[in-house]
Amino acid sequence: MKKKLNNDRNYFFYLILLVLTLGSCSESKNEKHDEAMHKKLYTCSMHPQIIRDAPGKCPICGMDLVEKKSDDKVTLDVEMDDLIKPVDGYVLSSVKTISPTEKEVPIVFEVSGFISYDTRQFSTISSRYDGRIEKLYVKYNFQKVEKGQALFEMYSPELITAQQNLIFLLKNDETNTTLIESAKHRLSLLGMTKTQTEQLISTKQTMSTTTVYSPVDGYVIEEKLSAQMGSNKNSMGAANTNTDYSTQELSLKEGQTLLKEERIFKIVNTQMVWALLKLSGNQAEYVKKSDIVKIFSQSISEPISSPVDFVEPMFEGTEKYLTVHVHLHNTEGKWKVGDLISAEINGGQKKSLWINKESILNLGNETVVFLKEGNNFFKVRKVVTGITANNWIEVLEGISSNDSIADNAQYLIDSENFVKQ
Numbered sequence: 495m496k497k498k499l500n501n502d503r504n505y506f507f508y509l510i511l512l513v514l515t516l517g518s519c520s521e522s523k524n525e526k527h528d529e530a531m532h533k534k535l536y537t538c539s540m541h542p543q544i545i546r547d548a549p550g551k552c553p554i555c556g557m558d559l560v561e562k563k564s565d566d567k568v569t570l571d572v573e574m575d576d577l578i579k580p581v582d583g584y585v586l587s588s589v590k591t592i593s594p595t596e597k598e599v600p601i602v603f604e605v606s607g608f609i610s611y612d613t614r615q616f617s618t619i620s621s622r623y624d625g626r627i628e629k630l631y632v633k634y635n636f637q638k639v640e641k642g643q644a645l646f647e648m649y650s651p652e653l654i655t656a657q658q659n660l661i662f663l664l665k666n667d668e669t670n671t672t673l674i675e676s677a678k679h680r681l682s683l684l685g686m687t688k689t690q691t692e693q694l695i696s697t698k699q700t701m702s703t704t705t706v707y708s709p710v711d712g713y714v715i716e717e718k719l720s721a722q723m724g725s726n727k728n729s730m731g732a733a734n735t736n737t738d739y740s741t742q743e744l745s746l747k748e749g750q751t752l753l754k755e756e757r758i759f760k761i762v763n764t765q766m767v768w769a770l771l772k773l774s775g776n777q778a779e780y781v782k783k784s785d786i787v788k789i790f791s792q793s794i795s796e797p798i799s800s801p802v803d804f805v806e807p808m809f810e811g812t813e814k815y816l817t818v819h820v821h822l823h824n825t826e827g828k829w830k831v832g833d834l835i836s837a838e839i840n841g842g843q844k845k846s847l848w849i850n851k852e853s854i855l856n857l858g859n860e861t862v863v864f865l866k867e868g869n870n871f872f873k874v875r876k877v878v879t880g881i882t883a884n885n886w887i888e889v890l891e892g893i894s895s896n897d898s899i900a901d902n903a904q905y906l907i908d909s910e911n912f913v914k915q
Contacts, residue, residue, distance in 0.1 A: 535562040590901040591866050594849045596888055601780050601841035601883045605818075607771035609791075609833045611822065613734060614764035617710050618717075620687040620753040625650030627702045628748065632714050632759075633669040635742045639761060642653040648752070656680050660691075665700060705893040716744055727836055741909040754861045767824045768803070770838050776881055779806055780841030787820050791835040802839075841883075847895060848886040854879065855903040863893060863898035873902055 536559035537551035538544040544701045550559050629647040632639065639645070660677040663670065681691050686704060694701065710807055746758060773781060783802050803821040807814065818839065822829055854877075855862050865875040877892030893899065 503547070527633050536560065553576040563741040579652065589872075589905055591897055591898040592846055592849065592853060594847045594895050596845070596895050598843045599848055599883050599886050600843050601881070603772045603773060603777055603781070603839045603841060603883070604841060605773055606834065606836050606837065607769055607818075609822075609829050609831050609836060610768045610770050611762055611764065611831055612766045612768050612852075615712070615766050617708075617712070617761045617763070619706065619708075619758045619761065621648070621754060621756045621758060622683070623648075623650045623652045625752055627655070627746065627750045627752065630744075630746060630748045633743060635714060635716055637714045637902050639712065639714060640709055641711050643708045645706050645708055645714075646746075647705050649703050650684075650843060652684070653681075653684050653704055654686055654700050654702070657694055660694065661698050661700065664695060664833075707773070708761055710761050710763050711765070712761040714744070714759050715762050716742075716746070716759045717757045751909045752823045763827075764827070765823070765825050767822050767829050767831060769820040769822055769835055769837065770801075771820065771835075771839070772814040773818060773839075777841070778807075778816055780844070780881070781816065781818060781839055786797055786840050787818070788838045788840075789820065789822075790837065791829075791833055793830055794831050798822075844881075844883070844888070846880065847889045847893075848883075849889055849899065850901070851882070851885050851887055852902045852904070853899050854887055862903070864903055866898040866900070867891065875899075 529903045534547070536546045536549055537559055538557055540552070540555050540557060544554065544559070545562065546551055546559055551557070552559060564640045574762075602832060604861045625648040627646055628649050630647055657678070660674070660681065663677055667673065678691055681694075682688075685706060686694075687707065690701070690704065691890065723742050744759065752758065762782055769787070771787070781802065783804055786799050787802060788797050788799050800820050803819045807818060808817050820837075849863070853863055855864075861879050862874050862876050864872040866872055875892055875897075878887030878890040880890050882888075
């Protein structure tokens with residue numbers, strides 16, 4: 495029994511010793527952890543990825559390293575209040591201030607765009623009868639042609655029959671002018687020119703093939719390519735922008751059969767072109783037909799002024815915008831389709847509350863200014879803005895003409911007193 499008690503005492507002694515040892519180790523580890531946590535680290539304010547355990551210079555920009563605060567955190571969900579102090583927080587600064595001004599401001603929009611074909615100058619070449627291409631004189635898309643130039647020759651039994659009818663009347667019934675004129679009109683509807691008809695009457699010999707001529711000066715664009723270009727207005731200009739379109743062969747080949755009324759290709763006349771300009775939806779009420787537009791381009795030495803031809807509402811997803819069409823004369827060929835341009839549109843005048851651009855800070859979904867309260871104290875104030883005209887921005891809500899705001903909002907947002915550290 496005495497031996498058993500001694501064994502129990504030894505057991506408890508060793509157990510207590512083990513607990514004390516583990517506790518000491520744990521305390522030592524905690525002390526080391528606390529020491530590591532309180533160890534000073536240094537970082538670069540411009541390059542936070544640089545971290546050192548002693549003061550020094552940033553290896554990237556050469557700035558002095560500053561002590562890294564222990565509560566520094568990295569957040570991916572960035573909100574307005576994560577970047578700057580809340581609207582009831584203040585920043586001390588002595589920046590210049592201005593007051594919103596109630597006045598009339600000339601509405602001049604600075605917009606960009608490009609030169610495009612005037613679709614009203616398209617001439618469609620179609621087959622007026624069933625037939626077969628015997629000779630093709632144009633080979634490529636955007637091949638330049640002149641008015642009266644031969645495009646292709648066609649063989650058609652229907653056209654030969656119409657020629658034979660006229661020759662029969664001329665030989666057997668010259669006095670029946672009504673039938674003869676009707677036969678001539680029939681040939682005209684089938685595409686024969688007046689010169690070709692006169693040659694037929696003179697020789698009284700049918701022509702096995704008939705030549706189709708270009709009705710205008712311009713460039714050949716195949717029908718399917720024209721539709722493809724029409725789905726993307728910005729691609730209209732391929733003939734002058736070194737794209738693959740300008741070297742594509744026509745799908746039309748010699749020996750190919752065409753059906754009556756089948757569209758073959760278009761002849762695009764570039765003596766008149768459009769300047770297409772994009773405006774935002776809130777500018778719609780200030781732009782109308784006949785408003786004067788001043789257009790700038792590298793293709794011309796001096797800007798030119800021309801009236802708005804028409805305004806076309808457009809939708810792209812949920813965005814509503816306007817495409818302004820300005821008709822330009824291009825007989826000298828100074829406008830190249832596809833050229834980028836800039837323009838100024840005069841939209842009259844508007845009386846409203848205005849502030850300059852520099853006093854506004856755009857945070858994406860919100861627009862703010864820095865409102866002065868007290869002696870050199872500023873705080874954030876959300877505002878609702880309207881249109882932009884020259885260097886002025888219209889203010890609809892948020893401030894009044896009695897308020898004072900920072901003249902340069904970007905200066906304050908860069909202030910270390912305002913940005914959260």
